Amino acid sequence: MIIYGIKNCDKVRDALKQAKQAGENVRLHDFRSDGIDAQLLEAMLADIELSQLINKRSTTYRQLESKDNIGIETLIAHPTLIKRPVVLSRDQFTIGLP
Numbered sequence: 001m002i003i004y005g006i007k008n009c010d011k012v013r014d015a016l017k018q019a020k021q022a023g024e025n026v027r028l029h030d031f032r033s034d035g036i037d038a039q040l041l042e043a044m045l046a047d048i049e050l051s052q053l054i055n056k057r058s059t060t061y062r063q064l065e066s067k068d069n070i071g072i073e074t075l076i077a078h079p080t081l082i083k084r085p086v087v088l089s090r091d092q093f094t095i096g097l098p
Contacts, residue, residue, distance in 0.1 A: 005084035031079035047093040
């Protein structure tokens with residue numbers, strides 16, 4: 001299992017803790033230190049709709065001038081726009097633990 005997010009995010013830390021307590025072999029992919037690319041985002045978008053992947057409560061989202069044209073390039077430039085945690089488990093991406 002891979003948990004994607006930001007290591008100091010409370011929801012990401014909670015997901016890591018729950019997965020470890022459940023005996024899952026889990027690792028964290030931190031968007032800030034490990035980065036994110038178009039290929040990874042496209043894989044996520046195969047399982048999660050773009051509108052669901054965007055964190056509309058984030059400060060970054062509220063500061064965007066145009067909220068209508070958010071796409072892969074915007075998410076790469078501003079990974080804090082991605083709702084967290086995104087979890088890859090059994091070849092399926094979900095938001096939150098499955």
